[in-house]
Amino acid sequence: MFFAMNLFPNELPHLTQREMAAHVLSWLQAHPQLRVSDQNRLSRQCQLIAKTQQVIYSDHADWRHFVQSLKDIQEYSFMIHVLGERLMGPPFADRFVDSLRDSMHPADSGTxxxxxxxxxxxxxxxxxxxGGLEVGGLPGAGPDWIVTAPAGRWALEAKRTKNLKMVRKHIRKAAKQILDAQIGGVIVIDVSxxxxxxxxxxSEHVPDRSLMxxxxxxxxxxxEQLLPFIVQWIGRANVGFVVVxxxxxxxASTVEGGEKSWALIGLWSKLDTVSADSPSRAHFDNLWQLLEAALPNW
Incomplete structure (x- = not known):
């Protein structure tokens, strides 16, 4: 079992939330083939961040959309910085276009x-x-990604859940896709x-050590509560770990002008599903080392 906060320094530029929003919006506008209008959910999220200038309170009518906008813009800014123009080609382009077709907040889109x-x-x-992995896929239905490095090859499954009761369904589905790929893999699930x-x-800024x-x-x-069930749900699939x-x-730790600003912190929990003495443990540890080293500095 392992936990991590993404606190390491790396080559990612240090941008304010408004700078991230401007970065994402300008990138979208530079690609007219995407046909992203001002009413697109990501455009509206960028506009919301620019309008609020980080000065907003949790009883504000736009609070829920504001927080979701911070999360989405951070993730888009990260993927644009890392993948850049490759987002416009295989294997990413179709998924990038699909990603723009949601409501401002996931709860507004139904199930x-x-x-x-x-x-x-x-x-x-x-x-x-x-993290230095080559990212690709398999023809037809299968894992979300196949990632490759000199140390090996793995299936990578990404899942999101709005309800903890659905964790079992998501993990079982991910495990089946990994099993069908006939290679070992890992599952990452967003439970935000x-x-x-x-x-x-x-309610207040928490020092990194206390948050850790x-x-x-x-x-x-x-x-302790879920890992035994996760192992059961995985079944025969060769799943090395699940990351939550x-x-x-x-x-935020610094507040300018007496106004309240906000920060999003990414927390990652790794739950090993193979024992420490398993012959495949080192294979999956190699993958985690690459992923951990690549965590964005939020």
């Missing part, structure tokens, strides 16, 4: 949010690419909405 699913798949593809559907913020300790406790509890991803909103 199915294929746009956010495609967004999360691309976010993980960018993460893998940044499932844990915090109301987008409630932390709280996250470690949550990860430990999550693993959650974004948490809290007051």
């Amino acid at each position: 199915h949010t294929p746009g956010r699913n495609a967004q999360f798949e691309l976010f993980l593809a960018a993460l893998a690419d940044r 909405l499932a844990y915090n559907a109301a987008c409630s913020p932390l 300790q709280a996250h470690a406790a949550r990860t430990k509890a999550f693993g 991803y959650e974004s948490v909103i809290c007051p």
Whole structure:
């Protein structure tokens, strides 16, 4: 079991939230073939961030959309920085177009949010690419991605859930796709909405060390309560670990002009599903080392 916050320095530019929004919007506008109008959900999210200038409170009518906009824009800014023009070609282009077709907030799209699913798949593809992995796919239905490095080849499954009761369904489906690919793989599941559907913020800025300790406790509890079931749900599939991803909103450490600004922190919990003495453990540890080193500095 492992927990991590994405706190390492790397070559990613340090951008404010408004700068990220401007970066994403200018990139979209530079690609007219995408036909992204001002009413597109991502355009509206960029406009919302620019309008609020980070000064907004949790009782504001736009609060829920504001928090989701921060999350989405951070992820798009990351994938645009890492993948750049490659987003416009295979194997990413179709999913990038699909990712733009959702509501401002996933809850506004009903049960199915294929746009956010495609967004999360691309976010993980960018993460893998940044870690030095070659990202591709298999013909027809199969895992979301096949990632390759000199150390090996893995299937990578990306899942999102709005409800913790659906975790079993998502993991079983991901495990089947990995099993069908006939290679070992891993599952990454975004539980941000499932844990915090109301987008409630932390009441005050929490030092990194304290947040790490709280996250470690949550990860430990999550693993102890759910890991035995996860192993059961995986069945015969060769799944090396499951990573639980959650974004948490809290007051920023620095507040300018007496106004409240907000920061999103990405938390990643790795739950090993193979024992430490398993012959395949080193194979999956190699993959995690590459992914962990690529985490964005949010």
